[in-house]
Amino acid sequence: MHPLPTLNLKDKVSPEEWKIRVDLAACYQLVAHFGWDDLIYTHLSARVPGTNHYLVNAFGLTFEEVTASNLVKVDLDGNIIDESPFTINPAGFTIHSCIHEVRKDAHCVIHLHTNETIAVATQKDGLLPYSQYSMFSLSSLSYHGYEGLAVNDDERKRLQDDLGTNNHMLLVNHGGLTVGPTVGDAFMRMYDLQRACEIQLMIQSANQPSQLVEQSIQDNIYKQANVVHSGSTGGQLAWPAMLRKAYKINPDFAQ
Incomplete structure (x- = not known):
């Protein structure tokens, strides 16, 4: 077994970059904790404040092994900025780079291959208004059809167009994606x-008559969510608690 290189960038990058490194590394820990990871695959990326550079996981590391210092800094073409003993998965960064390119508000992009998002994305009717959780996604949800591994340049434009101004996307046969102004x-x-x-899959598996949320309630849920979450997703309300949770899971991520 070969030990991973030990890095410490805390005093070698700006305070703003270090903060986003800690937040993104914490998010990797949380994704692993909830069982949403996929061996060494899938990616979470975040823009370095004030730049057109992005942080992404080193290829070959599990999400539990991601730290603030071993995140790799790249440009939109996937070229590594600054010296790093690690590489990235160029194919994996294709989806992230094309979204960062056109969505300047999307400072963080999360793309995962969970069983549940793949299953629902592949259903003909996609995500249905079965639960309150679906309400938060349906108001800003789009779909992207499967074209194989996302390595072709001509797919980039279709990915961009399909996401549009939405903040959630289900990739048919593939998984889920979300974007946000913060991690x-x-x-x-x-x-x-x-x-x-x-929840949708649980309801469907019960094979019992089910009740969808009425359209009038769907139309009003976004306004209600804005009141409850102070005009945002609620991410900034929940994130401090999630950060504390990440420290409890594995405090080494912040190195």
Whole structure:
């Protein structure tokens, strides 16, 4: 077994970059904790404040092994900025780079391959208004059809167009994706999308008559959510608690 290189960038980057590194590394820990990871695959990325550079996980590391210092800084083309003993998965960064390119508000992008998001994304009717969790996603949800591994440049434009101004996307046969102005917002959106998909599959598996949320309530839920969450996803309300949870799970992520 080869030990991972030990890095410490805390005093070698700006305080703003270090904060986003800690937040993103914490998010990797939380995704692993909730069982949403996929071996060494899938990615969470975040923009370094004030730059066109992005942080993403090193290829070959599990999510539990991601730390604030071993996140890799890249540009939109996936070129590594600054020296790093690690590489990235260029194919994995394709989806992230094309979204960061056009969504300047999407400072964090989360793309996961959970069983539940794949299953619901692949259903003909997609996500249905079965639960309160689905309400938070349906008001800003789009779909992208499966084209194979996302490595072709011509798919980038279709990904961008399909996401549009939405903050949630289900990738048919593939998984789920959320974006947000902060790591906390993108995480909260993924949490809601994941729970919505889990509940939908549970209801369907019961093979009992079910009741959808009425359209009038669906139309009003976004306004209600804005009141409850102070005009945001609630991510900034929940994130401090989630950060504390990450420290309890594995405090080494903040190194």
